[in-house]
Amino acid sequence: xxxxxxxxxxxxxxxxxxxxxxxxxxxxxxxxxxxxxxxxxxxxxxxxxxxxxxxxxxxxxxxxxxxxxxxxxxxxxxxxxxxxxxxxxxxxxxxxxxxxxxxxxxxxxxxxxxxxxxxxxxxxxxxxxxxxxxxxxxxxxxxxxxxxxxxxxxxxxxxxxxxxxxxxxxxxxxxxxxxxxxxxxxxxxxxxxxxxxxxxxxxxxxxxxxxxxxxxxxxxxxxxxxxxxxxxxxxxxxxxxxxxxxxxxxxxxxxxxxxxxxxxxxxxxxxxxxxxxxxxxxxxxxxxxxxxxxxxxxxxxxxxxxxxxxxxxxxxxxxxxxxxxxxxxxxxxxxxxxxxxxxxxxxxxxxxxxxxxxxxxxxxxxxxxxxxxxxxxxxxxxxxxxxxxxxxxxxxxxxxxxxxx
Numbered sequence: 001x002x003x004x005x006x007x008x009x010x011x012x013x014x015x016x017x018x019x020x021x022x023x024x025x026x027x028x029x030x031x032x033x034x035x036x037x038x039x040x041x042x043x044x045x046x047x048x049x050x051x052x053x054x055x056x057x058x059x060x061x062x063x064x065x066x067x068x069x070x071x072x073x074x075x076x077x078x079x080x081x082x083x084x085x086x087x088x089x090x091x092x093x094x095x096x097x098x099x100x101x102x103x104x105x106x107x108x109x110x111x112x113x114x115x116x117x118x119x120x121x122x123x124x125x126x127x128x129x130x131x132x133x134x135x136x137x138x139x140x141x142x143x144x145x146x147x148x149x150x151x152x153x154x155x156x157x158x159x160x161x162x163x164x165x166x167x168x169x170x171x172x173x174x175x176x177x178x179x180x181x182x183x184x185x186x187x188x189x190x191x192x193x194x195x196x197x198x199x200x201x202x203x204x205x206x207x208x209x210x211x212x213x214x215x216x217x218x219x220x221x222x223x224x225x226x227x228x229x230x231x232x233x234x235x236x237x238x239x240x241x242x243x244x245x246x247x248x249x250x251x252x253x254x255x256x257x258x259x260x261x262x263x264x265x266x267x268x269x270x271x272x273x274x275x276x277x278x279x280x281x282x283x284x285x286x287x288x289x290x291x292x293x294x295x296x297x298x299x300x301x302x303x304x305x306x307x308x309x310x311x312x313x314x315x316x317x318x319x320x321x322x323x324x325x326x327x328x329x330x331x332x333x334x335x336x337x338x339x340x341x342x343x344x345x346x347x348x349x350x351x352x353x354x355x356x357x358x359x360x361x362x363x364x365x366x367x368x369x370x371x372x373x374x375x376x377x378x379x380x381x382x383x384x385x386x387x388x389x390x391x392x393x394x395x396x397x398x399x400x401x402x403x404x405x
Contacts, residue, residue, distance in 0.1 A: 073255070076203060080215050082257030085157050085186035086132040087205045087213065087250055090141055090164075090178075092149035093125045129206035129250030130154065130178065131259060132185050138293065139178040140262055140285055141249030143169045146176055154180050157213055168292030171398055172232035172300075174264055175285060177292045188251060191258035193281035196220055196237065204241040204263055204277065206250025216242035218275070220260075225278060226360050230265050232398075233364055236278040237261045243277035252279040261285070301369035302395035304335020305342065309359055320380065325349040326359045328379075340390030342379065349385070350378035367395065 128145030132138070139154065146152055152164040162180050169176040200220045208214050218241030225236040239252060243266050252261035261279025291298045307326040315323040328346045331338045342348075348356060352375055356362045369375060371394040379386050 076201070076217065076255060079253065079255055079257035080203065080205070083188050083203075083251055083253045083259065084205055084213060084215065086188035087157070088130045088132060088139060089155040089207045089213070090128045090130045090139075090145055090249060091125055091153040091155070092128070092146045093151050093153075127207060127210045127246045128248045129246065129263070131249070131251045131262065132180075132187055133190065133259070133289065135185055135187055137180045137182065137185060138167065138289065139164065139180060140289060141176050141178060142262065142264055143171050143174045143176045145249045146178070147171075152178060154178065156182075156186075158186075168296050168298075170288050170292065170298045173280065173284065173288055173298070174231045175262065175280060175288050175292075177289055188253075188259045189257070190282045190286060191254055191256075191260045193223075193237065193260055193283045196223060196254075196260055196281070198222060201255040202237075202239045202241050202260065203253050203255075204239065204243050204247055204250060204279075205253065206243070206247035206263060208242075208244035208246040210246055218242070221276075223281075226358075228265075228278065230278065233284075233367060234360065235281060235284055235364065236264070237281050239277050239279060240275040241277060242275075243279075247277075297397060299371065300367035300395040301371055301373070301375075301392040302336065303366060303375075303390065304332035304337045304393060305348075306330035306332075307348065307359055310347065320347065325356045325380070326362070336390050336393040340377075340388055342377075342388065342390070343381070345381070347380040348377060349380060352376055366392070 126145065126149075128141060130139040130141035130145075133140050146166065146169070152166065153161060154164045155161045160182060162182055164178040164180050167177040167179050198220050201217065202220050203215055203217045205213065205215050218239050220237060221240050222238040225238050226234045228234055228236065230236070237252065237260065239261075241252065243263050247263045248265070250263045251259050252263050254260050259282050261281050262285050263277065263279045265278045267274065267276040267278075288298050306329045308329050310320075310323050310325055310327050312323045314327060325347050328337070328342060328344055328348055330344055331342055350356065351362055351366065354365075366375075369392050371392050373392050374389055375392050377388045377390065379388060
């Protein structure tokens with residue numbers, strides 16, 4: 001019996017379809033494929049003398065100067081020799097009465113000793129440094145080095161010693177001026193600190209821990225440091241030259257041996273140097289020296305207000321778009337601000353046309369104004385901006401702490 005044609009055609013059709021699928025999936029089964037002819041590319045014409053090829057301009061770069069391995073001295077002994085003889089050791093002392101034993105206030109015990117008991121006293125001595133800045137014998141040092149001293153002795157590097165007279169002190173900048181009466185004094189030269197740059201070599205000279213005159217070296221780490229809480233008027237030079245207890249009042253000098261600052265304080269967790277020391281710049285020290293010698297006091301401008309920094313919350317409550325200026329929290333009675341009509345709650349925005357961006361900087365700017373000058377101010381009161389003029393007064397001296405006796 002003959003099978004139908006469809007019974008043979010179906011397996012063939014399935015085989016053909018399967019072969020097509022395999023060849024599409026694995027084309028390498030057909031063998032190597034001849035490479036396709038490359039696409040026609042434009043033929044570059046050889047450059048001719050009449051038509052030069054296009055070119056770009058040479059990139060402009062900045063070339064560094066050749067590095068000089070001989071730059072800078074290998075020793076600063078010459079600079080130290082210029083400055084060190086003018087740096088002195090200061091020994092200040094005071095007599096402190098000891099507290100009487102409580103039993104001595106009892107009449108029963110006093111009858112055995114009487115009323116003529118000798119007072120018990122002890123002698124305190126502190127160490128610091130100073131800098132001779134004038135042939136007349138004027139010495140700059142820190143106020144805290146001599147504060148409350150009954151006697152001040154100055155020792156020079158050449159071995160001479162003498163008692164010093166206090167010409168004047170300024171606790172608000174932590175500076176003091178002494179005077180010694182000796183012949184042929186070594187004098188340091190002063191450098192204009194406006195020209196001091198971060199990265200300059202700096203050396204600190206003083207008497208750390210009382211071991212004797214010592215020199216340490218570093219660089220100027222920063223200038224114009226404020227908000228440190230060290231004094232009322234702050235404009236410090238920061239250095240990583242090692243400054244330790246006993247360096248206070250000593251010299252910070254540059255690579256030429258000129259004075260750039262009076263070493264004053266350190267930030268330290270251990271009590272010793274940790275690379276963060278501060279010095280009062282010579283420009284400020286020179287100004288205070290002149291005032292203390294000629295006037296006996298430092299003359300500063302004064303408004304007679306108590307001010308606080310303005311916060312974003314306070315700025316919003318006063319209707320200010322940005323937290324700038326200071327809030328007047330108090331007005332000294334009969335002071336310049338009171339006479340001009342300023343009130344607590346006023347916001348001081350501008351002084352002499354300059355906006356107040358930092359309260360301490362504004363305080364220093366006002367202090368530099370001569371008392372008696374007329375000063376225009378801009379304040380905000382109850383959301384309204386007002387212009388007020390006042391006559392600058394002289395800042396009264398701070399209350400002096402009485403030494404123990």
